[in-house]
Amino acid sequence: MQDRVPLPEKLFDAVEARREEVTALTRELIRFPTVNPPGEAYTPCAEFIGDYLKRHGFGVEYIRGEGAPGDTDRYPRTNVIARFDGRVPGPTVHFNSHIDVVEAGDGWTVDPFDGVVKDGRVYGRGACDMKGGLASSIIAALAFMQVYPDFPGAIEISGTVDEESGGFGGVAHLARLGYFSPPKVDHVIIPEPLNKERICLGHRGVWWAEIETKGEIAHGSMPFLGDCAVRHMGAVLQAFEDELFPALDAKRTVMPVVPEGARRSTMNINSIHGGQTDDFRPGLPSPNVPDRCRLTIDRRFLLEEKIGDVKREVVSILDRLKRDRPKFDYEIRDLMEVQPTMTERDAPVVRAVAKGIMALFEREPDYVISPGTYDQKHVARLGHLYDCIAYGPGILDLAHRPDEWVGIDDMVDAAKVMAMGLNVLLRGGAH
Numbered sequence: 001m002q003d004r005v006p007l008p009e010k011l012f013d014a015v016e017a018r019r020e021e022v023t024a025l026t027r028e029l030i031r032f033p034t035v036n037p038p039g040e041a042y043t044p045c046a047e048f049i050g051d052y053l054k055r056h057g058f059g060v061e062y063i064r065g066e067g068a069p070g071d072t073d074r075y076p077r078t079n080v081i082a083r084f085d086g087r088v089p090g091p092t093v094h095f096n097s098h099i100d101v102v103e104a105g106d107g108w109t110v111d112p113f114d115g116v117v118k119d120g121r122v123y124g125r126g127a128c129d130m131k132g133g134l135a136s137s138i139i140a141a142l143a144f145m146q147v148y149p150d151f152p153g154a155i156e157i158s159g160t161v162d163e164e165s166g167g168f169g170g171v172a173h174l175a176r177l178g179y180f181s182p183p184k185v186d187h188v189i190i191p192e193p194l195n196k197e198r199i200c201l202g203h204r205g206v207w208w209a210e211i212e213t214k215g216e217i218a219h220g221s222m223p224f225l226g227d228c229a230v231r232h233m234g235a236v237l238q239a240f241e242d243e244l245f246p247a248l249d250a251k252r253t254v255m256p257v258v259p260e261g262a263r264r265s266t267m268n269i270n271s272i273h274g275g276q277t278d279d280f281r282p283g284l285p286s287p288n289v290p291d292r293c294r295l296t297i298d299r300r301f302l303l304e305e306k307i308g309d310v311k312r313e314v315v316s317i318l319d320r321l322k323r324d325r326p327k328f329d330y331e332i333r334d335l336m337e338v339q340p341t342m343t344e345r346d347a348p349v350v351r352a353v354a355k356g357i358m359a360l361f362e363r364e365p366d367y368v369i370s371p372g373t374y375d376q377k378h379v380a381r382l383g384h385l386y387d388c389i390a391y392g393p394g395i396l397d398l399a400h401r402p403d404e405w406v407g408i409d410d411m412v413d414a415a416k417v418m419a420m421g422l423n424v425l426l427r428g429g430a431h
């Protein structure tokens with residue numbers, strides 16, 4: 001049996017007292033339709049967060065992701081960072097949430113940007129991913145500051161943009177400017193919707209690439225005079241089916257990725273384009289032999305794999321086709337790469353949040369790894385800060401879906417865990 005963690009009653013009560021506040025805050029945040037792309041309503045949403053925290057004594061900065069993809073005067077990439085310094089110096093705990101959401105899409109039974117409350121849930125685009133998490137971190141911080149006004153160290157809360165499109169104008173931009181590096185920041189919690197009893201330690205790696213096969217244009221009635229790039233790509237796909245996919249399937253990892261199907265290497269064929277565009281209908285077909293075909297791959301890799309080997313695996317198949325298949329030629333271009341990352345289980349932020357989970361739920365947390373990446377990649381690679389996790393309320397499966405919601409109980413519970421995490425990291429867990 002593990003040691004029973006004593007309940008920090010005062011702290012939990014202070015969070016509980018903010019149940020209405022976390023609900024209202026989530027609703028207000030949902031009402032900013034911060035859809036990305038294009039990056040709608042970023043500035044008013046960031047200013048709302050900044051004003052809210054300013055009223056509670058935080059110093060607030062706005063930093064635009066100048067020059068980042070999508071940054072224009074019509075759609076400025078406005079980030080907000082708020083900081084509250086305690087009475088004496090000490091470590092800084094930073095809560096980072098992205099304020100952008102994906103498009104609403106079809107199939108909603110409520111207005112996706114109204115923040116409808118029904119049966120103990122707040123509905124709306126971004127409710128769980130991740131405006132509910134942002135609201136939870138805000139009430140966690142306010143409750144902690146209220147119960148322990150003399151706390152040492154500092155608390156930061158940021159609302160950043162563009163996570164859904166790679167985070168370049170958001171956390172990456174700020175990390176480059178030093179906002180996610182020691183000694184400014186020591187511990188980072190990203191309240192993504194990973195379920196309130198789980199601590200997410202990191203994510204798998206990513207390699208996106210575009211493969212192009214070459215051919216020779218000719219009249220479609222005499223294809224033997226040309227060379228069909230789509231058929232060459234067919235040979236690439238066949239080789240992937242025969243060799244690559246079985247090989248990837250066999251690679252297992254120690255990373256506790258959820259869902260379990262992602263506890264191995266995977267690759268998605270993201271797109272394929274060759275020959276005439278499919279918008280020629282009902283116009284006129286042009287009977288050509290396609291001279292190029294492009295394939296985009298989305299390869300997710302493991303801590304046990306090196307990016308160089310991941311690329312070589314694909315390139316060696318292409319090179320062999322070039323040797324064996326008449327007239328086969330190709331090019332390959334990198335589109336994006338992200339290293340896998342996994343915070344140690346005994347890292348301070350992991351242990352602090354685990355204590356909160358054990359106190360509240362009387363059980364050990366589940367330690368998980370996300371199958372896809374999130375902003376932790378920038379904190380690690382650009383900020384060189386490795387004491388970072390994702391922990392927040394909400395059910396990951398609801399993210400990006402119609403009728404997305406977050407449970408009010410879940411937000412309050414996650415805020416209690418975060419408040420206790422703050423208490424452990426800043427005050428050593430004293431009552």
Ligand SMILES: [Zn+2]
Binds near residue numbers: 098129130192
């Ligand atoms: Zn998210």
